[in-house]
Amino acid sequence: MPQRRRVVLASKNDLKVKEFSRSLANYDIECVRDPEAALSDEKIWETLHVRGEDFWHKAVFREEMCVFRAPRAGLEGFLAGVRDYEPEAEQLGADGRSLPDGEAIILFSRLDIFELPKDEASRMRENKFHQQANALHTTPGATGSSYSHPQPPAAPSCPPELVRTTYTNAVEAYVDSARRAAGQDEVFGWDDVVVLTSTGKTYQEMLRLGLKFSPRDFNVNRWLIEHVHYRQRKATNFINEESKKFSQTISFAGPDSAGAFVAKNEFFNNAVAKSSGLSDVFVAVANNGAFFRSAQSRREVNYWLPGLNAGIPFVSKKDPIHEITFTAHDFGHFLIPDLVFTGNTSTNARRTYIIYRMMSEATTMVFADMLFVETLRLAGYSYDWAKRKIHPLFEATGLKPFGGSRPGFFAEVRKLLEANVEYCLLGSTAKYQALIEAARGQPLGGSCEVLEEFKAKYMPFFVEDYRWTSANYHNMAKRAEEYRRWWALAAPVVAAGGLDTMKEGVGLETVDQHMAAIGVCDATEVPPKELIQRIFDRVFDTRIKPIFEVQEQYQMAPEHIRLKNAFIRYLVGQMIIFARYDFLEESHRYAAKLTQFVRQNAESFTEEKVEAARGLYAQFLRILMQKSLITPDDYEVYQQICPLFDPVYVFYDEKKDFYAQLAEVQKEILGGC
16 A cells, blocks of 8 residues: 555544544545644654654644634634734633633634655655665565665754744634533534534534534645645646646636547547547547546545546556557546436445446446557557556457457457456456457366456456445445435536437436336346346447447537537536535525526537636635635635545555455445346
8 A cells, every 4th residue: 555644633632633634534644643743843853754654744733723702803803913823812711611601702723734844855755765675675586686776865963944834714603502412522622512603503513514614624724735735737748738738627628628639639540440430439428528637636636427527637657658548548438427326325226336337447448448459559559568468368359349340340349348347347257268268269277377467457456446436335325315405406407408318328327217227126136247237238238339330430519519518517516516505595596597507508608608607606615615614625626626425545556465356345345146
């Protein structure tokens, strides 16, 4: 597992750790406490140099939250009296139980954050590299080797000055003892008696809604923006020069569009891809509203939801062939976008959602990593095609989908898809083995080298994708009512934009709609293997055949059509915010206004109109932040991408024994065969 960033909180309070962890977890940063971590500069210096096998200390936090009597001038008057981070107002009791009932108060947080100086942080990274490099050359086989690495810079004899950043934030409230919660031990400090003037709710009430954000949260989120967000946006290295020009995570400008990229990319338009119809996949995906994502933070990188507001990420690789193959893979996911969860938490709904998502991975791998790569090889590009451990498996099957008829192409592709789906979802290689045996004209007598290398390379991806998809579903299912409210808002927008009736097979489909189409209801008893086959048949008939049955090459749709499809997909996902805060009157007003915007402009979208709608959305976010209902980091991220589920981080590059067997994971998640 990669070394995880860790923040050390100088506190004795476990509840405070939980509060900080809510924001830090969005970036996979762990928060632990050490009451003595900030006793002195020497202790902080020592703490920041701690490294473990799976963690390193990024910062030491020291935070204090105090209650002050609100001056007659309110929050503005209070802030005017803060000097050198110290308020002049009268401080009240700090235990939360002795606050005078009915008192107007100010909650004030001061957060001091200590980090290593830049030079010392660089020295630590070099030291880590040196240790890893030495470890690679201290095996018995390396004994006596003259190979050596330069020594890392020596540590300073005495600690230089630490980098210290101080953040403060305050909010106005009043004390209402009548709201005191019965379960005293479950309440953090004064959370059950302090009522925010912005919402009329106590912190305890907001916590139950999953929406508690105090001055403490605002402070740590400002640090995340300033010290954890990327200095440069994500971009490709080779294949898309426009990716380096993005000024925001999601752009709907014409030159930034997926259509503009598809039209001019030489790899996507290679002669074999065009003659076989494979390039039509990229055109269809662009026509139906795919767009790119230039992430500014790990929180934006982590989000993935094909078909709605995530976009196709810019990912850099070490060579153009790998980079374009990765991008082709993600285009494939938009050909088979995730089913839309709308609140059904039945066992069959869960299994359908997970199977469909995994099937998208299995089919996309065939289209991009096998078929598209083969078009590049046949078109004359030079590359080490065995590098990714998947093209040799394709060659071993003996299938030749290119150069023949459309029916022949269909038949060959379906065989590949069925074999990969069987392995990806069930952990079985029986169909791959049968294809290889047919190609060789003799039994394998077990497995074979190319198949074993493929499994060793890709089994971790399928295992972790299973777990990631299951975790995302669980996250959504916990908030099922929110998703029902969201779909009630979003469905009219989907209909107005025609996203549910797209002729090219890449429209939106809900979990319930898909289940109805394959003859499965909540109570249907259907084993996973049969359910997988039913879902595969529908995916093939509704997502794949419509693209390849067209006799002429697909033509790129007019720009305003592609813009409409892209923005409406995006907006449908973004509208989750209105369901999350449906207790606010403003949520209903802004949701209605944006729905009206889509209905009025469905046939006349322009970039200017899209930016106006995004400005309206950002205005609603500012209202939420002013009410302390979202954090500054939320505000920055949600303007671009409002995730439908919380971040889940998975790891693909561990040693083999880190992962459970694929067949066992399938049984664990889907309930056996």
